[in-house]
Amino acid sequence: MTDILERFSFNHATAKFWDQREAIDACARTGSAIGLWREPVAEQGLASTAEYLQDAGVPVTSLCRAGFFTDPTPEAIEDNKRAIDETAALGAPTLVLVSGPIPEAGTIDSAREGVKEALSLLAPYAIEQGVTLAIEPLHPMFASDRCVVTTLAEALDLAAPFAPEAVGVVIDTYHLWWDPEVWNGITRAGAEGRIASFQLADWITPLPAGVLTGRGQLGDGCIDMRRYLDAVDATGFTGKIEVELFNDALWARPGQEVFDETRAAFEGVLTKAARA
Incomplete structure (x- = not known):
């Protein structure tokens, strides 16, 4: 195994319908880490999943996802606290937050204020x-329908009132590649110690009809992965x-096949970056 592959973490959503334990087993065989999602963890049981991970020796890089607290009701805050508990039980360092949409009776400004309030309650x-x-x-x-936080600068401003160990940011190439200010944001995030998660996915054109499920395999799209990797490193x-x-096309294929392809694409992109 190369040093580059030692940094590989397979987010289970990449093979969404693959049995979670089979995904963990694949990571164990290759010395990879894994990113998990709350729903499959709940299906197989939190304690059972934590035990399986420990026995397999597979580290968890993140748990997805919590958030959706632009209208920070008591129920939303309690669900996020449960997600924090689940993250700790799995031994994962990071809980990924997607802030949520514009509430039915609100505006994008009120939604963003709701995010600030929720963070102050959860940090x-x-x-x-x-x-x-x-x-x-x-x-x-x-x-409008998923996340009112749209730039890395905004995410860093939201995190700023809290200690870096409490609130950080996710750098996801799929969501940030378009922003010309992202490079300053990455530098700032590093200086503030707030890079809590680094995720890769490519942007393919034309986007499929279901844009939510249109992320491309690494190297198949237009994102300058090398620049991102160099900037974060x-x-x-x-x-x-x-x-x-x-x-959707990946989800229709066997999980092991998707895992092997993704790992190979990861190695190709990062090896290219390392040699540049």
Whole structure:
């Protein structure tokens, strides 16, 4: 195994319908890490999943996802606290937060204020549990129905009132590639110690009808992966790098086949970066 492959983390969503334990087994065979999702963990049981991971010796890079608290009701806050507990139980350092949509009775401004309020309620609990909340900015096309946080700068501003170990950010190439200010944001995130998760996915053109499931395999799209890798590494970040692909065509294929292809694409992209 190369040093590059030692940084590979396979986000389970890349093979969404593959049995979680089979995905963990594949990671164990190859010395890879894994990113998990709450729903499959719940299906197989939190304690059972944690035990299986420990026995397999597979580290968890993140748990997806919590958030959806633009209208921070007590129920939303309690669900996020449960997600923090689940993250800690799995031994994962990071809980990924997708902020949520514009509430039915609100505006994008009120939604963003709701995110601030929710973070202030959750950050102290996250510190107690040893979990970092990772704000993930999504592409602006998702602002109305999924995530009102759309730039890395905005995510960093939201994180700024809290300690870096409590609130960090996700750098996801699929969502940030379009932003000319992202390079300054990556530098800032590194200087502030807030890079909690680094995720790769490519942008393919034309996008399929279901844009949510249109992420391309690494190297198949237009994103300058090498520049992202170099920029993040330049901050001193040496952590695992997740590949998280939402793609209907991939989901229709056998999980092991998708895993092998994704791992090979990851090695190709990062080896190219390392030799540049």
